Amino acid sequence: MAVKEELIKLFEKNRGRYLSGEEIAESLGCTRGAVWKAVTNLREEGYKISAVTKKGYRLDSADMLSAAGVEKYLSHSCGVSLTVYKETDSTNIRLRELAVQGAPEGTVVIAGMQTGGKGRLGRKFFSPSDTGLYMSILLRPEMTAADAVRITTAAAVAVAEAAEKISGRMTDIKWVNDVYTDGRKICGILTEASFSLENGGLDYAVCGIGINVYEPDGGFPEEIRDIAGAVLDAPAEDARNRLAALVLEGFMRYYRELSENSFLPGYRSRLLWRGEDINIIRGDDIVPAKLIDTDERCRLMVRYEDGREDTISSGEISIRKRSL
Incomplete structure (x- = not known):
């Protein structure tokens, strides 16, 4: 694994703490020059890494995905x-x-x-x-x-x-x-x-x-x-x-x-609009119905205005809450 990826792991394990270049190099089995290069690359990718003399490097990004x-x-x-x-x-x-x-x-x-x-x-x-x-x-x-x-x-x-x-x-x-x-x-x-x-x-x-x-x-x-x-x-x-x-x-x-x-x-x-009036939208067609529930196969159970009940698969269908 590249020094950069290993350095991210090391920073993640030591969030909030400064690590000296010597400490990092020893931990990762690389030179201090390789550490400096990895820090530079991470900064270019958007990682916020501070460097303080006699303290070393610290990952400052509060919410950086890795x-x-x-x-x-x-x-x-x-x-x-x-x-x-x-x-x-x-x-x-x-x-x-x-x-x-x-x-x-x-x-x-x-x-x-x-x-x-x-x-x-x-x-x-x-x-x-x-x-x-x-x-x-x-x-x-x-x-x-x-x-x-x-x-x-x-x-x-x-x-x-x-x-x-x-x-x-x-x-x-x-x-x-x-x-x-x-x-x-x-x-x-x-x-x-x-x-x-x-x-x-x-x-x-x-x-x-x-x-x-x-x-x-x-x-x-x-x-x-x-x-x-x-x-x-x-x-x-x-x-x-x-x-x-x-x-x-x-x-x-x-x-x-x-x-x-x-x-x-x-x-x-958590099903939104359960028991409420909705519109079922298929392209340009809009069909009013009442949302009942979902069945065991995750199909939508609805009741149309004429009393008929139906189950609907997802496909090319959208639903919207009906306006009053």
Whole structure:
């Protein structure tokens, strides 16, 4: 492993403490020149590292994403392998490339910024620098395409639980893939899959999760300002690393129990607009209905105005609360 990555781990283990160049070099088995070069490279990547004569170096970044920063909060049983970028086009794209190359289940790509993030139905996903958490998880499940929605719904519960633990505020889940706090969207989830031509099942699935941890400087863009929110009102020490670990721990636990639907009670208890009037939107068609619940296969249960009841799969469908 490069000196730079080893140095991040050392800084993470000694947060708040100065480490001399000699101490670092001895610990990492390298020269003091290599230490200086690694510090310079990390600063160029955005890490805030102070240097004081006769004291050494110290990591000052209060909330800097790193693989070492996430890993220190993970249990050994979580079973994930992390790659963390300061910036990338899309964590889903990066992970799909790794999936094609044979990367194992549990491979995770995380970024602090995306230049090409996307959500459901081809929409762009706003992914600014240093205020969000964007990650994708590679899965190789034995399931049909119809059951893949359970990956998305399990991820929604994992995010909701993690956000509640970090913020102390309750969350809601808007079917099928959005997490809300105080009526504002804090997370979107996009699961993309590759199908096997031999058996019609999944070859692999990539579960992409985008979370607004803080509101960006200057606020959210005008087109989403009325609906977007954030997990936290202000930056907090190591919040994004902690949040990433909580989401991964929760999701991987639910994923291993996916056939048992252990996530379903948490999903149903947070289901937004349960018992309320909604509009079901299919392209240009808008159909009024009442939202009843979700069934065991995570389909939306609705009742139309004529009294008929139906179950709806996600697909190319959106729902909105009906205005009075």
